[in-house]
Amino acid sequence: MSTVPPPDRSDDDPSSSLSDEQLESFLREAAEGGATSAPKEPSARARMVALRLREEDEAARRADPRGGRKNQGPPSPPGWRTGPAPSAGGSRKRRVGAVLGVLVLAALAVVAVRPSLVLPDDDGGGSGQPPAAETARPTGAPGDPAGSGRATPEHPFRGSPAERWAEGADAIEVPKAKALSGMSEEDVEFALRRTKDLLVAANLDPGVLRGGQPDEALAVLDPKQPKLLPELRRRLREPDEDHDPLRLFTRFDPAETRLVGDVVKVRGRMTLAAGEPGVVKVNADYTFVYPLVRTDDPDGPVARTIIRRELTLTLNDPAAWDVTEGRLLLEKFFAEYGNTSCDAHDGYLHPGFPDDGPDGERPTGPATDPYDRSEPLTMDGSGGCGRVTRT
Template sequence: MVTERLRQQDARGELPPDWRRGPAWQEMDGRAARKRRLWTVIGVPVVIALAAVAVRPSLLFGDFFGGVEPGAVSASPLSAETVAPTRAPGPVDHEIPTLDRPFAGSPALRWADGEAGIVAPEATPIGSLSKAQVEQALQQTRKLLIDANLDPATLRGERPETALDVIEPQQTDLLGLLNTALSRPDEEHDPLWMFSRFDPDELRLVGAVVKTRGRMTFTQGKNAAVVVHADYTFVYPLVRVDEGAHEVARTIVRRVLDVELPDPAKYIVTPGKIAVLEYDQEIGNSACDIYDGFLHPQFSTDEAAGATPTGPMMDPYDRSQSIDENREKGCRFVSRT
């Protein structure tokens, strides 16, 4: 009935010239974004070292998530990740992170800085889609990742407008969930499922750098689409905003994301938008079972917050294993931060 009505409207010239006769995005096998809950919120490290740290007064002030990163010790950067690693990063020197060297003692010291670590592969035509269309899907995916995980406004809890804007508007369930999560977070609506956020009244980023490592690939989808798969880990060095605070804690967030861009010549889609198919995450060093919409790294001088970590230990830097979507809800210790 709907098809016949559209045909008659088209014959009478009642439809806009750019309408498509193919099925709408929602009709593609009835698919929508599958919400993967934050089943594993990772707790504090098994061993937290205490050390006296000399503090430079000039580092205690400044804009939240702003400024220039303090002089970091140079380290040979890793080459870009083009295939899945086969093992976790090796051990590094047991150094305490400081305001001058927030990534000391972390494998992330050799990772890329921020956006430089999110590199899209070279686009090629795939199926009925041109090279330009594939490139558009890759760049929109990159834009979503950057705004959701690296943009200073997003990190301090502001609305990630750019990330939300690239998502297909027909994904009303997903967008509704994310909008609710951003305005009224709770256990069933958690913005941390998609976005990295810290409470600016409690924390600030140390310097201006978030370390990033991962890869992006693409393949042909079954809906005359290109499907982009992204798997990235972000390492955030943080310090309390209290005057005189100098202890640095790191939170590690791994995000896995699958999006698609269908052929607009065959499906009714919104030009330039991507549909989120799946999203998942693992978080290292953030208090468990707190649903205020912010990540809460554990400092050695803090009293334990949230639920007590239980279950097997994990290495948040290990990118060789896929995120287990069948894992039980729980809170685990991490072996390092």
């Protein structure tokens, strides 16, 4: 019973119309959990009946060393405000169940907030959430996804670590800008945004991927940079082994292949560095994964070409340097391709398909994992014709 007794409502209490026998019966049913409804507030007579029942229980326990009355009935009624009195059996089980229920709910809440606790946190596959944005160079290659299988036009990234990667332009996240090397925060933000514009225009624009001219990408670059734009346009116009536009632009021959759907998977990061006074450097390192089918067989086998690009662009203060305001300089650019012909130099990527026969130039370079981003690119595609370990 509550240590503070409820107020006496006597005649106003509906329970006062009950006989002692009816009230006692109700109290016993309540103790067993069988009562269907309870008085809103106990009357003085109800408290007297409860007191008498307790006194009978105490007298019975004194008379019987084993405890309880000889005509053992249900236990004494619980207090009106304290809830049912605990028993040695069922209530304990209920308490354990309640604790387990609370633990399960707590675990579910933690997983909802931190899904990485139960999902793989590497770049591996699976159908879970995309991995966190890359902020530093990975320590190793991503693992194979769970339940790997052959890619199909309906599931073009099946069996690839890129299955969980973010896609398209949204995957190229611009870091927070800050004033650097004498350039304002607004200047640095502009350099970051234009670097993203170049990456998107050169590697994700549908027209460029179908072999079109990358005019929006070229518009990012400074025409005052000696020989750069004329050289890039020459590569696009008359490609050959020594003048390859694929070093900077992603292009497929529309007569040969086409993308499956409109999704390109992307993984990488963009970082800032200070150059000379009045120079901000933006370093970009991204891997793009393209699923393709033959143009004349859209329901046939799927090939994936993987391209990793590293480039450095600079924004120079026009007050201190002979540059065009609002344009960036291209300081360096490297590229590495996974699954494309070694002996084609026509300005297009030519992926190999699972049902292709052995033809073309035999691999002479080392076997590489095109998904491994743990080492920097060190040369502009001059490592020979190698073999990829997976696509």
